[in-house]
Amino acid sequence: MPRRIKKVAILGSTGSIGQQTLDIIRALNTRFQIVGLAAGTNTELLARQIDEFQPRLFSCSAEPDFGCAAQFLPMEGMVTDPEVDLVVIATSGKSGLYPLLAAVRAGKTVALANKETLVMAGEIILREARQHRAKILPIDSEHSAVWQCLRGERTRIERIFLTASGGPFYHFSPARLEQVTAQEALQHPVWKMGRKVTIDSATLMNKGLEMIEAHWLFAVPFDNIEVLLHPQCIVHSMVEFADGCVKAQLGFPDMRLPIQYAICYPERLSNTELPRLDLHMVQALNFQSVDEARFPCLTLARNAARMGGTYPAVLCAADEVAVELFLSHRTRFVDIARIVEETLEEHRAVARPTLDAILQADAWARKRANQISLRYAEAHPRPHKGTPVNDPGIAK
Amino acid sequence: MPRRIKKVAILGSTGSIGQQTLDIIRALNTRFQIVGLAAGTNTELLARQIDEFQPRLFSCSAEPDFGCAAQFLPMEGMVTDPEVDLVVIATSGKSGLYPLLAAVRAGKTVALANKETLVMAGEIILREARQHRAKILPIDSEHSAVWQCLRGERTRIERIFLTASGGPFYHFSPARLEQVTAQEALQHPVWKMGRKVTIDSATLMNKGLEMIEAHWLFAVPFDNIEVLLHPQCIVHSMVEFADGCVKAQLGFPDMRLPIQYAICYPERLSNTELPRLDLHMVQALNFQSVDEARFPCLTLARNAARMGGTYPAVLCAADEVAVELFLSHRTRFVDIARIVEETLEEHRAVARPTLDAILQADAWARKRANQISLRYAEAHPRPHKGTPVNDPGIAK
Numbered sequence: 143m144p145r146r147i148k149k150v151a152i153l154g155s156t157g158s159i160g161q162q163t164l165d166i167i168r169a170l171n172t173r174f175q176i177v178g179l180a181a182g183t184n185t186e187l188l189a190r191q192i193d194e195f196q197p198r199l200f201s202c203s204a205e206p207d208f209g210c211a212a213q214f215l216p217m218e219g220m221v222t223d224p225e226v227d228l229v230v231i232a233t234s235g236k237s238g239l240y241p242l243l244a245a246v247r248a249g250k251t252v253a254l255a256n257k258e259t260l261v262m263a264g265e266i267i268l269r270e271a272r273q274h275r276a277k278i279l280p281i282d283s284e285h286s287a288v289w290q291c292l293r294g295e296r297t298r299i300e301r302i303f304l305t306a307s308g309g310p311f312y313h314f315s316p317a318r319l320e321q322v323t324a325q326e327a328l329q330h331p332v333w334k335m336g337r338k339v340t341i342d343s344a345t346l347m348n349k350g351l352e353m354i355e356a357h358w359l360f361a362v363p364f365d366n367i368e369v370l371l372h373p374q375c376i377v378h379s380m381v382e383f384a385d386g387c388v389k390a391q392l393g394f395p396d397m398r399l400p401i402q403y404a405i406c407y408p409e410r411l412s413n414t415e416l417p418r419l420d421l422h423m424v425q426a427l428n429f430q431s432v433d434e435a436r437f438p439c440l441t442l443a444r445n446a447a448r449m450g451g452t453y454p455a456v457l458c459a460a461d462e463v464a465v466e467l468f469l470s471h472r473t474r475f476v477d478i479a480r481i482v483e484e485t486l487e488e489h490r491a492v493a494r495p496t497l498d499a500i501l502q503a504d505a506w507a508r509k510r511a512n513q514i515s516l517r518y519a520e521a522h523p524r525p526h527k528g529t530p531v532n533d534p535g536i537a538k
Numbered sequence: 539m540p541r542r543i544k545k546v547a548i549l550g551s552t553g554s555i556g557q558q559t560l561d562i563i564r565a566l567n568t569r570f571q572i573v574g575l576a577a578g579t580n581t582e583l584l585a586r587q588i589d590e591f592q593p594r595l596f597s598c599s600a601e602p603d604f605g606c607a608a609q610f611l612p613m614e615g616m617v618t619d620p621e622v623d624l625v626v627i628a629t630s631g632k633s634g635l636y637p638l639l640a641a642v643r644a645g646k647t648v649a650l651a652n653k654e655t656l657v658m659a660g661e662i663i664l665r666e667a668r669q670h671r672a673k674i675l676p677i678d679s680e681h682s683a684v685w686q687c688l689r690g691e692r693t694r695i696e697r698i699f700l701t702a703s704g705g706p707f708y709h710f711s712p713a714r715l716e717q718v719t720a721q722e723a724l725q726h727p728v729w730k731m732g733r734k735v736t737i738d739s740a741t742l743m744n745k746g747l748e749m750i751e752a753h754w755l756f757a758v759p760f761d762n763i764e765v766l767l768h769p770q771c772i773v774h775s776m777v778e779f780a781d782g783c784v785k786a787q788l789g790f791p792d793m794r795l796p797i798q799y800a801i802c803y804p805e806r807l808s809n810t811e812l813p814r815l816d817l818h819m820v821q822a823l824n825f826q827s828v829d830e831a832r833f834p835c836l837t838l839a840r841n842a843a844r845m846g847g848t849y850p851a852v853l854c855a856a857d858e859v860a861v862e863l864f865l866s867h868r869t870r871f872v873d874i875a876r877i878v879e880e881t882l883e884e885h886r887a888v889a890r891p892t893l894d895a896i897l898q899a900d901a902w903a904r905k906r907a908n909q910i911s912l913r914y915a916e917a918h919p920r921p922h923k924g925t926p927v928n929d930p931g932i933a934k
Contacts, residue, residue, distance in 0.1 A: 290783060294690020297806040303817055370817060380788070385798060385806040386814045388788040389686060392776070402781060410693040410781040418782045421699055421766060427823040 150405070151178035151199070151220050153241055154232035156187040158336045159255040159281065159397065163230050164191060166402045169415045173406070178220040179212075182237075199223060221245040228405060231256045232281070234338055235462055236504060239263060243497070246276040253404040255281040257355045258462075262455040263500050264358030279404045280359055283333075284352050286400035287378035287391035288360060295383065299362050303380040303388075304352055305372040306432065307332050309344035311475075312371065316436060322475035324468060332375040332395045341465045342439075345478050346432065350443020351461075354454055357447065364447045369440060371430045376419065394419045438479045442486065451491040452503035459507035460485035467515050477518040485511045546801070547574035547595070547616050549637055550628035552583040554732040555651040555677060555793065559626050560587060562798045565811045569802070574616040575608075578633075595619060617641040624801060627652045628677070630734055631858055632900060635659060639893070642672040649800040651677035653751045654858075658851040659896050660754030675800045676755055679729075680748050682796035683774035683787035684756060691779065695758050699776040699784075700748055701768035702828065703728050705740035707871075708767065712832060718871035720864060728771040728791045737861045738835075741874050742828065746839020747857075750850055753843065760843045765836060767826045772815065790815045834875045838882065847887040848899035855903035856881035863911050873914040881907045 150167065154160045160181075167174045180201035181188040188202055192210050199220045200212040221229045221241050229245040230253045231238045238256035243263075245252050247270055254260070260267060260278075271278055280286050284304045292299070310331050311322055327344045328337060335343070342348035346369075353367045370380075375395040382388045393399045394417040402413060434441045439461075446453040464481040467473045473481070485507050492499045546563065550556045556577075563570045576597035577584040584598055588606050595616045596608040617625045617637050625641040626649045627634045634652035639659075641648050643666055650656070656663060656674075667674055676682050680700045688695070706727050707718055723740045724733060731739070738744035742765075749763045766776075771791040778784045789795045790813040798809060830837045835857075842849040860877040863869045869877070881903050888895045 290785060295806075296804065368818075377786075380817065382814075382817075383806045384808045385802070386789060386795060386809075386812050387686060387799060387806065388815055388817070390773075390786045390788060392784040392786060393782060399782060403783060406781070408692065410691075410779045410783065412780045413782075416782050418778075419784055421776065421778075421784070421825060422764075422827050424825050426825070429817060429820050429822075431818050 145173065147175050148173060148405070149175050149177045149225050149227045150230060151180070151223070151226045151228075152176065152230040152232060153180040153201075153217050153221070153238060154182070154234065154256070155179040155191055156181040156184040157232055157234065159232035159401065160230070162398050163232060163401050163405065164195065165415070166398055166405060166413065167195075169413050170402075170406070170411055173411070177223060177226050178215070180217045180220060180233075180241075182233075198225075217241040218244040221250060222248040226250060228253060230281075230405065231259070234258070234336065236262060236458070236501075239497075242267060243270060246271045246278070247274050249274040249276050251277045251279065253279045253281050253401075255401075257282060257351050258458045260358045261351050261354045261458050262504065263497060264354065264454075265494070266497055266500075268358050278359065279407055280355070281397075281401055281404045282352060282355065283393075283395070283397065283400045284379040285356060285359055286403055288356060288381055290391045290403065291379075291381040291389035292360070297384050299360060299381055300366065300384050300386075301382040302356055302360065302362055302367045303370050303382070304349060304356060304367065305370050305375070305377050305379050305429075306346060306349045307343065307375045308371045308373055308432075309346065311344055312373070312437075314436075319436065320474060320476050324471060327468070327475060331373070333397070335397070337469060338462070338465055341468065341478070342461065344475070345439040346437040347439035347443060347461050347478070347482070349432075350440045350447075351458070353440075353443060354447045364444060369432050371432055372428065374424075374427055376424060377427055392419060439482065442479060442482055446486060449491065451493040452495045452500055453486060453489065453491050455495075455500045455503045456486055456489045456491075456507040457482060459504045460511040463508050463511035464515060467512075467519070473515050473518045474522055477515065477522075481511050481515045481518060484514045541569065543571050544569060544801070545571050545573045545621050545623045546626060547576070547619070547622045547624075548572065548626040548628060549576040549597075549613050549617070549634060550578070550630065550652070551575040551587055552577040552580040553628055553630065554730070555628035555797065556626070558794050559628060559797050559801065560591065561811070562794055562801060562809065563591075565809050566798075566802070566807055569807070573619060573622050574611070576613045576616060576637075578629075594621075613637040614640040617646060618644040622646060624649060626677075626801065627655070630654065630732065632658060632854070632897075635893075638663060639666060642667045642674070643670050645670040645672050647673045647675065649675045649677050649797075651797075653678060653747050654854045656754045657747050657750045657854050658900065659893060660750065660850075661890070662893055662896075664754055674755065675803055676751070677793075677797055677800045678748060678751065679789075679791070679793065679796045680775040681752060681755055682799055684752060684777055686787045686799065687775075687777040687785035688756070693780050695756060695777055696762065696780050696782075697778040698752055698756065698758055698763045699778070700745060700752060700763065700765050701771070701773050701775050701825075702742060702745045702765050703739065703771045704767045704769055704828075705742065707740055708769070710832075715832065716870060716872050720867060723864070723871060727769070729793070731793070733865060734858070734861055737864065737874070738857065740871070741835040742833040743835035743839060743857050743874070743878070745828075746836045746843075747854070749836075749839060750843045760840060765828050767828055768824065770820075770823055772820060773823055788815060835878065838875060838878055842882060845887065847889040848891050848896055849882060849885065849887050851891075851896045851899045852882055852885045852887075852903040853878060855900045856907040859904050859907035860911060863908075863915070869911050869914045870918055873911065873918075877907050877911045877914060880910045
């Protein structure tokens, strides 16, 4: 059988996942052809990518200030182009929502890194995907692990165990958590990721969003999705089956591995540029339950997921606002959960919402979270702007 | 689709694996029907099993001294009976060899626990299985783990990591190993197994035999099969793929789990009698490389495997003799490896042997290993008969 070249469109090509996807495609260049590249405002890097990969189509949110042979097209147009086999959605926040829906309605195979889209509108997206026989393949390392464990399995999943690094502050006391700076929070102990997801990892909100994503991707009830702290980030997640057998996927913690798995699926290709786990050096893999009293974002996400409707969209939007305010030194790390919680409490949800209702809830939540955070900003003006505090204050 | 009842013959029904297979079938009794039961000399237990499961056929090596409606038939006749869907081979040593070959030549599906058959005659058995489209499904927990990790995978295996408990003496110094008693060696820290395999676990010969078994079952070169000590016995083995991803199977260390997986395959059935792993309680999974200087049986097995021909059969036979002599207090624990090594050194191998040549090598090795061990028995007459020594002498 002659190898077929996959024709790929990448949304968010200048972000962390987008760049790593291009690294894989560069290494496996006989297998892929780039048809379209879409970026936000980083037109300088986009221009270099266009120069290297020569896509037929491109997209960016800023006015393109470079001359090139590629044709400018909005993301929705790019992903539905008949030539495209695989759409990689590596945008963040809600920006991937419309392009994802367009790709799904066109019956495309989508490799998805932009988890907020599923958190906000999982029910709608999955319904459209079923209807149009589109496939959604996860890029997130945890969901990639679950998906790999499910290969060839026919029976229902008993439980999913999502692993969490715990982020840089897992052993911090409540008092010490109040003093965390943006600079500290951006230092993830293991994974190299974008800014938003790095902060979400530190609050464990990221694991809450992943729980909702897993629910939609694998059709597993929220109560059957558990979180285990695993500081080494080597076991990327586990699945328990009806017979009590558990399968786990392990690997060197490098996002290029799950990216490659998603874009090469169903093949597994050798790529000498990727690091390999040396199991003789691993020595210990540790696991423990999460202390949700100190990391309430996981509880907030679980509750929003159970209530459903527009609550998960509000969770996402309020978190995005709260993380941005923390990163711009206007509120504190511990305020992120409080701002999200207050926004959720004030929300009047719509059950089984339309996409419009979801986007209205998103807009309301952004506005309301900004208002709520003013109070937190005033209570602790310009806290810890880049001045880490030296109180070790380790919990237990 | 109406559920089809699997019709099963069990060889070795009174042994440890045989009894546990019947435990599973008792718990899932709407799915299975016992067509035949075969035992060795334990006719008392066999009579009770026949009374409970009402097989049409039975077999035993001793003269049956009980009256029952079942028909006596040699094992080769039982496994080829047209009604039999699944043959469980839970015999030990070479006793399963002819029945396995008969089952394979009849195109049956075989759940195999008797690893020595594959060690002795893997090439012949696999060739016949391919020719007659028979399936061999592993029962050993390590091979079950590898097999589960391979479900749905299409690409070649990069490496297999067989996990090993290390047995009860893994931290013993060479001096302390010389004083190990049979009583001590029969206390496996985790697994409840038969006597022979418990001693093989303590010498790590069991892992060597499993390496050879894995080579034949999964068509992986010996050099790509590695052993990792994992004292908790929760990760039952791992597989590394071409892309660097690793999959592992985990479970409570109870042989009924892999037995159930093999006999229910491709289904995974819920069985409330089986223990479940509580991943929140696991805390740590440890791994380390094997110190083959203190546990030379693994090296002996690897070398016999690489040399091929009749060497693996000689390894098996000499080990069986040496373990029996140790269990009857005639030689020491450390003599097992030495007796096996000397027997292997004296062997004149046949390359690509016939079954006859393999059985001749087996007979030669048993005789020679017995002669060699006389020297060891004389050097240390009646060593440590049931009197454990109190020298802690822990290595490192």
